Amino acid sequence: MAATKSRPIPSSIDDTVQLLADEDYVADRSLATVLYLSLKMGRPLFLEGEAGVGKTEIAKVLASALGRKLIRLQCYEGLDVSSAVYEWNYAAQMIEIRMEEATGKSDRGELEKNVFSEKYLIRRPILEALQGETGAAPVLLIDELDRTDEAFEAFLLEILSDFQVTVPELGTIRAEEPPIVVITTNRTREIHDALKRRCLYHWVDYPDAKRELEIIRRKVPQANQRLSAEIVAYVQKLREIDLFKVPGVAETIDWAGALNELDKVALDPETVSDTIGVLLKYQDDIARISQGENARLLEEVKAELTAA
Amino acid sequence: MKRYQSTPAVASSEGRLADNIIYFARTLRKAGMRVGPAAVKDAIEAVLTAGIGTRDDFYWTLHAVLVNRREDHATFDEAFRLYWRSRELVEKMLAMFSPTAPDTREKQKSRAAENRVSEALFEGQRKNQPPREVPELDVDARFTFSGNEVLRQKDFAQMTAAELAEARSAISELRLPDDEVKTRRFRPDLRGHRADPRAMMREALKTGGDLMLPKFRSRRVMHPPLVVLADISGSMSEYTRIFLHFMHALAEKRQRVHTFVFGTRLTNLTRQLRHRDPDEALAQCAETVKDWSGGTRIGETLHEFNKYWSRRVLGQGAVVLLITDGLERDDIGGLEQEMERLHKSCRRLIWLNPLLRFDGFEAKARGVRAMLPHVDEFRPVHSLDALAGLCDALSSGRNARFDPRRMQNQFEFAVG
Numbered sequence: 001m002a003a004t005k006s007r008p009i010p011s012s013i014d015d016t017v018q019l020l021a022d023e024d025y026v027a028d029r030s031l032a033t034v035l036y037l038s039l040k041m042g043r044p045l046f047l048e049g050e051a052g053v054g055k056t057e058i059a060k061v062l063a064s065a066l067g068r069k070l071i072r073l074q075c076y077e078g079l080d081v082s083s084a085v086y087e088w089n090y091a092a093q094m095i096e097i098r099m100e101e102a103t104g105k106s107d108r109g110e111l112e113k114n115v116f117s118e119k120y121l122i123r124r125p126i127l128e129a130l131q132g133e134t135g136a137a138p139v140l141l142i143d144e145l146d147r148t149d150e151a152f153e154a155f156l157l158e159i160l161s162d163f164q165v166t167v168p169e170l171g172t173i174r175a176e177e178p179p180i181v182v183i184t185t186n187r188t189r190e191i192h193d194a195l196k197r198r199c200l201y202h203w204v205d206y207p208d209a210k211r212e213l214e215i216i217r218r219k220v221p222q223a224n225q226r227l228s229a230e231i232v233a234y235v236q237k238l239r240e241i242d243l244f245k246v247p248g249v250a251e252t253i254d255w256a257g258a259l260n261e262l263d264k265v266a267l268d269p270e271t272v273s274d275t276i277g278v279l280l281k282y283q284d285d286i287a288r289i290s291q292g293e294n295a296r297l298l299e300e301v302k303a304e305l306t307a308a
Numbered sequence: 309m310k311r312y313q314s315t316p317a318v319a320s321s322e323g324r325l326a327d328n329i330i331y332f333a334r335t336l337r338k339a340g341m342r343v344g345p346a347a348v349k350d351a352i353e354a355v356l357t358a359g360i361g362t363r364d365d366f367y368w369t370l371h372a373v374l375v376n377r378r379e380d381h382a383t384f385d386e387a388f389r390l391y392w393r394s395r396e397l398v399e400k401m402l403a404m405f406s407p408t409a410p411d412t413r414e415k416q417k418s419r420a421a422e423n424r425v426s427e428a429l430f431e432g433q434r435k436n437q438p439p440r441e442v443p444e445l446d447v448d449a450r451f452t453f454s455g456n457e458v459l460r461q462k463d464f465a466q467m468t469a470a471e472l473a474e475a476r477s478a479i480s481e482l483r484l485p486d487d488e489v490k491t492r493r494f495r496p497d498l499r500g501h502r503a504d505p506r507a508m509m510r511e512a513l514k515t516g517g518d519l520m521l522p523k524f525r526s527r528r529v530m531h532p533p534l535v536v537l538a539d540i541s542g543s544m545s546e547y548t549r550i551f552l553h554f555m556h557a558l559a560e561k562r563q564r565v566h567t568f569v570f571g572t573r574l575t576n577l578t579r580q581l582r583h584r585d586p587d588e589a590l591a592q593c594a595e596t597v598k599d600w601s602g603g604t605r606i607g608e609t610l611h612e613f614n615k616y617w618s619r620r621v622l623g624q625g626a627v628v629l630l631i632t633d634g635l636e637r638d639d640i641g642g643l644e645q646e647m648e649r650l651h652k653s654c655r656r657l658i659w660l661n662p663l664l665r666f667d668g669f670e671a672k673a674r675g676v677r678a679m680l681p682h683v684d685e686f687r688p689v690h691s692l693d694a695l696a697g698l699c700d701a702l703s704s705g706r707n708a709r710f711d712p713r714r715m716q717n718q719f720e721f722a723v724g
Contacts (some may be wrong), residue, residue: 029368
């Protein structure tokens, strides 16, 4: 990836759709619109949605399509400045002090400047993202923001509106060209309005049958057509049932891959109940499907496909 | 973008676009979405940037900027449909502002009469007030689905100054059980046990590195999120005012409090209770909740909470406070499973029961038996005339009396 030259951002919504499609990401028009606007207006893109609908993937695809570096900040509870932005290399600093001492220098101002110089600064993802060159600003992916606490969110406000970071010992570091920021959340808690206001918001929904089939075709090209159609129809049916967690696109892709590995060419009740663990991850849901609903769903799927 | 900047017609047409978007934003605001002036500015900028060619693109462009909660999507959708109802209005505007839509303009010319109509509409909207079609989310139609669901409005007596002072002091003395969690953030602490290298380094430079003194820090402690689920059904109606005051005072004092009330349906009151003035907050709650003093469907509402809210509000070790008498009208089939799920998704589940003090309570309590095995603490409330009573019930430390198993045994004994 490092060798590829960075490309300019797309010039229209159609271009954006094409750009994503070239990287095998099948986006709907609404997503392409918001992505295009965020690139054009230089605003962070705030993606919310259930797990496994391809939020993180957008950032990855964007980075490789534009030939930019992808910098990922995985959020977790207690994430703080020293692991998100920068940290000093204390051990090396101590050696520096010792060296100055040994050479007999005693100018305090000089010493302070040497000890707190960029040489001893350890760059963490955010600081790194602010140092892109013009025309090749990296993609900064702030993943699962809902896992951090409010304090970190407040800290992000400064970065997302001004694209600058203040290191007390060094001064303010400003991005020459702001990075392309993609923020994802699974909504395990509400993100504050002040942060959302600075971003373009998009709810990433489950795809419709047509788009999901296209995704399977691109991601699992080995699977035969009939099987893919059945898989997609089945998963779409599952999403209509009142389950605790309905399967996402990632699960559909996994399932298609799994059935392909098992050399299946069509769905049958036995195969479905043997492999349902790929799709559903809650025991209540699995129990409910294997108690009868499975056969009914399959029949409906087959009937629909033969009718079509 | 460049193209329409060079055409002379731009200034005036941009003005129209801006007007319409401003009115549209105002419509959204009236419909309850929070759209600030900054968002309107962004919307205009976005429409100019996108250079959109179709109604769909126009829709999603405005959507990208004006909607920032998923719940608002339906409102936006409806408002968009009503506001830009006349197809020509959108197409005409697009033709004017977007360099990529020449076709539509030609089509419009061939239908002159319609063109005039849309123009009239356009003018009318532009000249004066925001359009009449403020989307009113029609709620009543859906609310008739159940016979035993009674929808009532409720008025709460205003809070007196004395009451308010009392409530604040009661809340300030409230000590919830298990109410502190260690975070992974640190604060300087002379008696801490962890070294603080950064502070040491900065301190050392004061002496030019000659003297390096140890510095320590320790973990910061904070309150976990608190989720309150309160029953407002008929059997609990005399206490509702107290609950709401309690929840309001809590939300005022603590950072992360989510409040829900339920009778036959679940209502999230978190935003309403954020209002600083308690009377105002209660008035807003009264307006939002539709099922005051009606029936109870604990199992069903818990199911709704588990499915739609638990994953959003129970993160980071939340404590759940469930205030209900446990008198379930429906059959208790789903109740036990839902309680179990709730119990497993939070750090601590505290059940506060105001009916526990009455004699003969056990006899009818099938729902209670289903719920008891799945709570960590089962606390009675002895006096509910004032908020202090509620706080008392919660503040007393951990005690074998509150162990749900003890209560359970009693029931089994009573039932035989």
